[in-house]
Amino acid sequence: MKSLLPSIRRYAGPLTMLAPVILYFLIFHYTPMAGLLLAFKDYTIREGFFGSQWTGLDNLRHLFFSGDFVHVLRNTITISLLRLVFGFFAPLLLALLLNEVRAVGYRNAIQSIAALPNYISWVILAGIFLMLLSDQGPVNDLLAAGGFRRIGFLTEGNWFIATLISTGIWQGVGYGAIIYLAALAGISPDLYEAAEIDGANRFHKIVHINFPALVPTIVTLFILNLGSVLNAGFDQIYNMYNPSVFDVSDIIDTFVLRRIQTMEFSLGTAAGLFKSVVGMILIVAVNAAARRISKGEQGVY
Amino acid sequence: MSIPSFRVLLSIRAHAEVGLICLGLLLAGCGKPGPEGRTEAAQIDWTRVSDDPSKTLEISWLGPLGFEKGRPGSWIQSRVEELFNVKLDPIFIDPVTFDKVLSLRFVAGNIPDVFWDGEPMRIRAKVRHGFVLELPYEVLLEHAPHYVAYVNAEAPETWMYCYWQGRNWGIPTVVPGGAIPLISAWRADWLENVGISKVPETLEEYHEAFRHFTFDDPDRNGLADTYGLSPSVAHWSYLFTEFFAQRDILAFDLQEVNGEITWGGIRPEAKEVLAMLRDWYAEGIIDPDFVLGSVNDSMLAFQNGKVGYYGLGTYDNTLNAAEPSALINRMAQLAPGIRLVAGPPPLGSDGRFHRRAWGGGGHVMQFSVDIDPEKVLRVLRMLDTIYADPKLALELNMGRRGLHWDYSSEHGVRTLEPYKEKRAEGEMIGSGNFTGPSFFAPSGLPLDVVDTLRSEGQREAVRLYSQPEWGLINSLGKTDVLASASDSLGDLRRIQEKYFVDIIRGKRPLSDFEEFVAEWKRQGGERLLAEANEFRRKRDEVWRKVGVVKKEAQ
Numbered sequence: 001m002k003s004l005l006p007s008i009r010r011y012a013g014p015l016t017m018l019a020p021v022i023l024y025f026l027i028f029h030y031t032p033m034a035g036l037l038l039a040f041k042d043y044t045i046r047e048g049f050f051g052s053q054w055t056g057l058d059n060l061r062h063l064f065f066s067g068d069f070v071h072v073l074r075n076t077i078t079i080s081l082l083r084l085v086f087g088f089f090a091p092l093l094l095a096l097l098l099n100e101v102r103a104v105g106y107r108n109a110i111q112s113i114a115a116l117p118n119y120i121s122w123v124i125l126a127g128i129f130l131m132l133l134s135d136q137g138p139v140n141d142l143l144a145a146g147g148f149r150r151i152g153f154l155t156e157g158n159w160f161i162a163t164l165i166s167t168g169i170w171q172g173v174g175y176g177a178i179i180y181l182a183a184l185a186g187i188s189p190d191l192y193e194a195a196e197i198d199g200a201n202r203f204h205k206i207v208h209i210n211f212p213a214l215v216p217t218i219v220t221l222f223i224l225n226l227g228s229v230l231n232a233g234f235d236q237i238y239n240m241y242n243p244s245v246f247d248v249s250d251i252i253d254t255f256v257l258r259r260i261q262t263m264e265f266s267l268g269t270a271a272g273l274f275k276s277v278v279g280m281i282l283i284v285a286v287n288a289a290a291r292r293i294s295k296g297e298q299g300v301y
Numbered sequence: 302m303s304i305p306s307f308r309v310l311l312s313i314r315a316h317a318e319v320g321l322i323c324l325g326l327l328l329a330g331c332g333k334p335g336p337e338g339r340t341e342a343a344q345i346d347w348t349r350v351s352d353d354p355s356k357t358l359e360i361s362w363l364g365p366l367g368f369e370k371g372r373p374g375s376w377i378q379s380r381v382e383e384l385f386n387v388k389l390d391p392i393f394i395d396p397v398t399f400d401k402v403l404s405l406r407f408v409a410g411n412i413p414d415v416f417w418d419g420e421p422m423r424i425r426a427k428v429r430h431g432f433v434l435e436l437p438y439e440v441l442l443e444h445a446p447h448y449v450a451y452v453n454a455e456a457p458e459t460w461m462y463c464y465w466q467g468r469n470w471g472i473p474t475v476v477p478g479g480a481i482p483l484i485s486a487w488r489a490d491w492l493e494n495v496g497i498s499k500v501p502e503t504l505e506e507y508h509e510a511f512r513h514f515t516f517d518d519p520d521r522n523g524l525a526d527t528y529g530l531s532p533s534v535a536h537w538s539y540l541f542t543e544f545f546a547q548r549d550i551l552a553f554d555l556q557e558v559n560g561e562i563t564w565g566g567i568r569p570e571a572k573e574v575l576a577m578l579r580d581w582y583a584e585g586i587i588d589p590d591f592v593l594g595s596v597n598d599s600m601l602a603f604q605n606g607k608v609g610y611y612g613l614g615t616y617d618n619t620l621n622a623a624e625p626s627a628l629i630n631r632m633a634q635l636a637p638g639i640r641l642v643a644g645p646p647p648l649g650s651d652g653r654f655h656r657r658a659w660g661g662g663g664h665v666m667q668f669s670v671d672i673d674p675e676k677v678l679r680v681l682r683m684l685d686t687i688y689a690d691p692k693l694a695l696e697l698n699m700g701r702r703g704l705h706w707d708y709s710s711e712h713g714v715r716t717l718e719p720y721k722e723k724r725a726e727g728e729m730i731g732s733g734n735f736t737g738p739s740f741f742a743p744s745g746l747p748l749d750v751v752d753t754l755r756s757e758g759q760r761e762a763v764r765l766y767s768q769p770e771w772g773l774i775n776s777l778g779k780t781d782v783l784a785s786a787s788d789s790l791g792d793l794r795r796i797q798e799k800y801f802v803d804i805i806r807g808k809r810p811l812s813d814f815e816e817f818v819a820e821w822k823r824q825g826g827e828r829l830l831a832e833a834n835e836f837r838r839k840r841d842e843v844w845r846k847v848g849v850v851k852k853e854a855q
Binding site: 046062130134154155244247250255263264 | 404407408423426427429430431432534588589590592593594670787788789791792795796798799801802803806808824825
């Protein structure tokens with residue numbers, strides 16, 4: 001305590017400024033965690049937090065053993081991993097490419113346009129894609145006019161997944177690129193000048209300067225992304241799926257939704273808890289792995 | 302309700318709870334854990350409760366959905382207040398946010414004296430969470446015998462919507478108009494263009510018309526851009542129901558067969574219907590995009606001239622030219638040459654017409670657990686008085702004849718100025734659709750009263766094309782009354798939609814129907830049916846208590 005007090009006094013200004021943020025997290029993120037108790041109770045509002053009966057693992061058991069949970073879990077992980085594999089590097093690529101564009105006005109325009117879909121709700125985007133990609137929609141009309149077979153983008157399992165992933169990438173790529181562009185902007189011009197003196201061309205500079213400079217950002221984002229691997233994108237799937245692709249697109253969130261349409265708070269909490277625990281295990285494990293591989297230089301913490 | 306909003310709800314709840322935790326710890330009390338701590342709803346000794354009619358009672362009143370633009374102080378409200386010496390505080394909630402707003406209100410402890418719900422699952426949830434007052438059958442029989450008789454006559458299955466663990470938790474309402482099945486609407490100009498002079502009536506005639514609509518350019522635009530039919534997958538109750546009903550099947554409902562409750566969709570006849578639809582799909586007469594359909598797509602396909610048949614409308618909202626918002630008038634505005642004609646459902650192989658109907662069951666009125674019991678008696682007296690007197694029921698449903706509306710045999714009911722606009726009507730009078738409930742008179746009018754309000758055209762359409770007697774109705778009213786439905790019904794419908802759609806579209810062999818039946822049973826269907834048959838015994842018990850005279854099994 002002795003050593004702490006002087007430093008608190010010394011940093012009083014910054015600490016005061018930090019206080020609202022800490023309060024925010026305490027009030028809106030840590031305090032509600034107490035609500036996780038509901039996952040182990042048969043919660044009814046009248047009986048309240050304490051009065052409600054303990055049910056142990058009943059809610060989790062109920063979640064896992066009612067219906068075809070394994071199937072749903074597999075769908076969730078499949079969609080998430082595909083999103084990660086194909087979607088993770090798309091913003092990186094866009095950022096590297098945009099960074100090479102010399103005309104500032106043009107670059108800003110592209111960047112803004114690419115980031116725009118991120119602000120449009122999936123309710124609207126799904127409506128647009130359902131119209132464009134339906135069996136009798138304009139895209140298939142074009143294919144048919146060109147002599148190709150009509151493709152069930154929305155009605156055949158594998159095509160539907162491909163549609164989900166690609167439209168998901170399209171929606172998020174511009175926004176995701178912003179963080180990489182910020183990192184790229186921070187690279188010292190000295191490095192480029194030195195490279196030019198050594199005779200490096202643009203490609204060399206990308207490979208040897210830009211990319212290495214982005215590695216910490218990439219690792220951080222990758223670890224954070226893994227944490228949400230059980231979130232396969234409820235908004236998008238719920239708005240785009242239909243009976244012919246239930247097999248491949250029924251995810252944890254849609255599964256839980258069917259069970260909590262009545263005020264089943266405990267079950268909803270149990271599902272949320274399960275997703276968070278898996279996410280946390282992944283973050284901790286991957287972070288440890290990243291630190292080990294990079295000998296302590298990389299990782300979120 | 303979506304998952305995100307649930308999270309919001311949870312976190313809001315959690316904040317409030319944590320405050321209580323801190324307080325609780327400070328007071329070193331810590332609640333009452335364990336089973337003995339469960340709060341039993343306070344038992345009311347109803348024999349000691351009495352209602353003094355001369356005392357004005359204030360009642361907060363959350364009426365049925367669909368009145369979100371309503372305003373306090375409407376004509377019907379004033380009339381009810383004057384008749385029964387009450388002061389009503391009506392609560393109007395937008396249907397889009399109904400669930401969310403209502404949950405938050407309840408969670409915050411702000412429970413209206415009277416509230417409504419139509420979903421047995423949600424009704425049970427409210428009971429379980431301790432919001433609802435128990436209402437013994439004896440109390441209902443004593444204080445509202447006429448009303449009980451009305452429910453018994455029109456839709457006795459509704460009693461089970463508010464049944465939970467052997468007890469009664471509300472007052473069922475009935476909407477007798479719900480027993481009228483949907484009607485088939487055809488493009489008369491298309492039928493004429495392809496040389497069909499008689500409105501299709503048999504399955505063969507339906508098929509014939511669909512074929513011509515698909516291949517003979519019925520709209521004469523020179524393009525092959527039309528189909529026979531474009532059904533909807535947006536809701537299970539829309540999915541080819543008229544063709545399943547033709548074989549006496551309710552594909553997504555409980556049905557009684559030979560004294561045993563079973564699921565329509567797993568019966569062998571369902572497979573035969575699927576085989577037929579599969580052939581139709583292969584033939585190309587079903588719009589391939591039907592599988593993507595949202596709620597309105599089926600109607601839009603008809604309105605926009607993609608198909609020439611629409612099977613999901615009622616006479617009033619589709620074909621009644623006297624109704625400004627009816628589809629027939631909207632389509633005439635889009636393309637003046639359009640003509641529509643009504644038709645019966647495809648004739649069953651037994652020589653009779655069948656079509657799915659919802660039945661006369663309405664929503665359930667419930668009372669807050671905190672309500673003053675004399676208010677309950679007052680509401681019971683209200684109901685009993687209103688539904689013992691058809692004239693009064695009519696007035697409190699639609700307003701006063703000559704002031705708010707008038708009748709002619711040519712046009713049926715017409716609202717008068719300044720209540721002409723449907724919305725304004727609801728706002729100013731407190732009324733809705735005249736066959737359905739109004740905000741303060743919770744049940745619909747009996748069919749014979751409704752019939753006297755119909756125009757000749759309406760009467761004719763109902764008589765020829767959508768008789769209540771044709772209706773096939775879920776044998777328990779709603780499958781959701783079963784407790785295990787909360788768990789499995791969503792999944793079961795999902796599985797069934799998937800198999801049915803795949804089989805119809807030729808993505809699976811027809812023989813996968815047996816696989817479907819097995820999976821349906823395994824995923825909770827077997828349990829559901831066992832519960833349904835057990836539940837029927839409980840229902841009969843309740844029916845005995847309230848005096849329902851059992852009709853012939855459907």
